[in-house]
């Protein structure tokens with residue numbers, strides 16, 4: 001879905017851990033100089049991403065930056081493949097705090113053994129084996145550039161980094177200065193045409209996540225892209241303020 005000049009949401013279907021089909025929403029941002037992908041799906045989605053980028057009218061081979069909102073497997077899954085397969089050097093950007101997890105120097109924060117065992121225990125045999133294989137050898141890739149709160153990345157009309165800890169310690173949202181689009185990562189969730197705060201079950205530190213919502217109220221937001229749930233544009237400022245004060 002094309003959101004603005006040089007901004008498209010790439011909606012990718014996936015097979016979740018419980019075998020249920022769902023959708024995730026990556027964002028592509030581009031101009032004549034730069035092509036940026038925000039988040040990279042689950043492991044094994046390179047081909048889908050390639051097709052979606054081409055569909056947006058941008059040759060995949062022009063991709064030169066990937067910004068990762070946070071370390072979770074559904075956000076960094078195909079990062080190693082993208083970095084490996086791209087004909088040009090792809091610069092990977094993420095918050096400093098997420099770096100060791102994305103690089104595989106620390107186990108992903110939500111992939112602790114108890115949590116994994118719980119999750120795997122309820123899966124059908126075949127899926128369990130697939131997931132065990134993924135977690136035995138989780139995706140990892142080098143982060144070239146650490147970004148920090150308030151930094152404006154000088155690409156595609158300016159991209160403001162908003163540090164929004166909670167879902168993970170180094171979670172970031174991105175604000176596109178020109179189009180007033182907020183790429184929310186997992187700080188906000190959309191469902192059935194409504195916008196909601198972070199999903200408590202998936203959130204590392206809920207208090208911090210709720211505080212982070214307050215930070216978002218400082219921006220004039222016309223459209224929100226939620227990784228889970230897609231695009232929301234029905235009075236975004238008011239709704240975010242409501243959630244932040246709720």
Ligand SMILES: [Zn+2]
Pocket residue numbers: 072074075186227228
């Ligand atoms: Zn997620």
